[in-house]
Amino acid sequence: MVEAVVEVEVVYAAIDRQELLSVTVPEGATVRDALLKSGIGQAFPELDLTSCPVGIFGKVIIDPDSHRVQAGDRIEIYRSLLADPKEVRRLRAAKAAEAKARNQ
Template structure:
C-alpha cells in the first residue's frame, strides 16, 4: 500500500527569475528532503540544495533535516547573502550622514 502523501510547494527566486513547483510528497518528508525531491536544480544548476538555507513561508528553518512538513506548506530556498545586512545599513547611514553634513556646510 502506498504511503499517504501531502501537497506542498517549493520555491526559489533570483532577481530576474523565479520558479514555484507543486509537489506531492510522502507524509513525514522533511524540509531538506522536499527541496532535494523538487528537482529545482534542473532549473538552477548552480544551486546546492544540500547546503542551501531553507525556510517555510518566510521563516528560516534552523534544522531543515529534522523539520517535518505539513499539508500545504511552502518550502523556500534562500540565496546566500552577497553582503552582511548590518554592514550595508552602517554604510547607508554613514552616507546619509555625510550628505547631511555636506548640506549644512553650504
C-alpha cells in the same frame, strides 16, 4: 490501498529570477525529499540540494533530512547575502550625514 500524500511548495529566489513550484509528496516525506522531488535543481543547477540551507515560512530548518513536511508548507531555499544589511544601512546613514553636512 491509496497512499496518503501532501502538497507543499518549494521556492527559491536567485538574483535574476525566482521560482515557486508545487510538489506532491507521500505523507511522512522530509523537507529534503520534497526538495529533490520538486525538480528545482534542474531550474537552478548551481543549487546543491543535499546541503543548501532551507526553512519553512521563514523559520530555518536545522535538519531537513529528518524534518517531516505538512500539507501547505512553503519550503524556502536560502542563498548567501551579497551584503550584510546592517552594514549597508550604516553606510547609507553615513553617506546621508555627509551630504547633510556639505549642504549646511
